[in-house]
Amino acid sequence: MGKIKFEKFIQKAKLRSPLQGFRKVVQHIEVRIDPLTERRCRINVERAKRPRQTPTETADLDKLIESSRAKCFFCPQNIEKSTPMFAEGLPDRIKVGSACLFPNLFPFGGFHAVGVFSGDHYLELNQFAPKLLEDCFKTCLRYFRLVHKKHPEIRYWYINWNHLPPGAASIIHPHVQIMADPEPSPYLQDLIEKSKSYRERNGSNYWLDLIESEKSEKVRFIGESGPVCWLASFAPQGNREVLAIFSGTSSLTKLEKHGLSKFCGGLSAVLKGYHALGVQSFNLATFSGPCDEDLGDFYLLNAKLISRPNPAPFYTSDNGFMEKFHQEPVIESMPEDLARGLRAYF
Numbered sequence: 001m002g003k004i005k006f007e008k009f010i011q012k013a014k015l016r017s018p019l020q021g022f023r024k025v026v027q028h029i030e031v032r033i034d035p036l037t038e039r040r041c042r043i044n045v046e047r048a049k050r051p052r053q054t055p056t057e058t059a060d061l062d063k064l065i066e067s068s069r070a071k072c073f074f075c076p077q078n079i080e081k082s083t084p085m086f087a088e089g090l091p092d093r094i095k096v097g098s099a100c101l102f103p104n105l106f107p108f109g110g111f112h113a114v115g116v117f118s119g120d121h122y123l124e125l126n127q128f129a130p131k132l133l134e135d136c137f138k139t140c141l142r143y144f145r146l147v148h149k150k151h152p153e154i155r156y157w158y159i160n161w162n163h164l165p166p167g168a169a170s171i172i173h174p175h176v177q178i179m180a181d182p183e184p185s186p187y188l189q190d191l192i193e194k195s196k197s198y199r200e201r202n203g204s205n206y207w208l209d210l211i212e213s214e215k216s217e218k219v220r221f222i223g224e225s226g227p228v229c230w231l232a233s234f235a236p237q238g239n240r241e242v243l244a245i246f247s248g249t250s251s252l253t254k255l256e257k258h259g260l261s262k263f264c265g266g267l268s269a270v271l272k273g274y275h276a277l278g279v280q281s282f283n284l285a286t287f288s289g290p291c292d293e294d295l296g297d298f299y300l301l302n303a304k305l306i307s308r309p310n311p312a313p314f315y316t317s318d319n320g321f322m323e324k325f326h327q328e329p330v331i332e333s334m335p336e337d338l339a340r341g342l343r344a345y346f
């Protein structure tokens with residue numbers, strides 16, 4: 001412990017504000033640096049209060065849910081006739097409980113599948129029960145194992161979830177997108193390489209050090225579900241970023257025996273907390289080491305969630321020039337406030 005540096009510096013912006021009779025005001029911008037990747041973000045909580053020239057009502061979401069229902073490819077009346085089937089020795093579709101997994105009709109990888117949670121066309125974030133999540137993730141793991149058996153070079157497995165259009169989902173019906181790839185994504189590669197050099201420098205596992213440090217500092221610690229520790233990220237890549245770290249495993253390979261149900265319990269709790277904070281749209285991704293190699297000495301399986309803007313006909317995106325080009329996201333809430341808000345759900 002004590003090896004992890006939570007570095008930040010403050011920039012002050014001085015201006016005479018029309019909102020305060022043109023009196024001089026000072027706004028504090030926190031620039032935070034991720035202790036592992038050294039990626040930066042800027043936090044100004046004042047920005048959440050800024051006026052937006054876009055309507056904020058979300059009643060149109062109800063209209064969208066209803067209008068998309070009849071022709072939904074993922075609803076029970078259409079799923080068998082409208083979704084693709086696997087080729088080459090896999091089952092047509094992979095089913096566990098109410099979950100169903102099939103190939104992505106418009107893939108961006110050689111092994112890119114879609115997992116539909118259930119026949120429910122729409123679920124509020126407080127309606128994702130642990131069992132519902134677990135059944136779907138089991139279909140993902142089964143797919144990964146089948147792919148790896150036939151193609152041993154496909155070693156990197158990802159479970160990803162875009163929820164609602166502001167989170168880049170093209171279909172309302174809740175679903176995950178999973179990929180199996182021969183190479184790690186550039187971000188995953190960075191995580192693995194920097195975790196390895198942290199180990200060489202400090203003689204310890206960054207992820208275990210982070211858990212220990214955050215548990216003792218308490219301010220960003222949210223809770224634990226079995227072997228999974230839930231934290232608010234010190235230097236988030238998106239708003240309301242939650243980081244889950246799996247003690248004892250570096251990949252998704254043994255997840256079913258190593259805390260899948262506990263992870264789903266924790267994820268269900270975080271989604272309930274998001275719901276209470278008024279979040280409707282979000283992204284989730286897992287960052288798994290290679291499926292056939294144990295990196296546990298220096299790396300641990302982890303997953304991240306971020307909230308996205310609420311759906312409305314016109315909304316202000318949270319993905320602008322700072323995020324797309326400069327890779328230094330602008331964040332509107334303090335991680336410490338997020339942790340305080342979500343802790344009650346554990």
Ligand SMILES: [Zn+2]
Nearest residue numbers: 072075121173
């Ligand atoms: Zn549907």
